[in-house]
Amino acid sequence: MSETTTAQATCWCCGNEFAERDLVRLGSHPEVGVCFQCARFLRRRAAEREDQQRVSAAARLRAAVRTSRAWVITHGWHRLPLVGPILRRIDRHLP
Ligand SMILES: [Zn+2]
Known part of the structure; x- marks a missing residue:
């Protein structure tokens, strides 16, 4: 009988626990992962900053x-x- 475990990882933005499949990792720093909701939040913040500059x-x-x-x-x-x-x-x- 095999037991399947789902590794949980912490989102570096909100601090909540997620399954690895529900996190996005940074390219040069794969130790950093953010959840999908925080990734959308960061995208929105980046677009806002970009709009302020141009x-x-x-x-x-x-x-x-x-x-x-x-x-x-x-x-x-x-x-x-x-x-x-x-x-x-x-x-x-x-x-
Ligand atoms: Zn998050």
């Missing part, structure tokens, strides 16, 4: 979307059945 019409549009998103979350509307999935969809597709 202002364009698209950057202003993304900033407006980010501001709206933050406003919705501040009011707790992201927990509503329809709004939450829409915000997650925007997160996945916002350049």
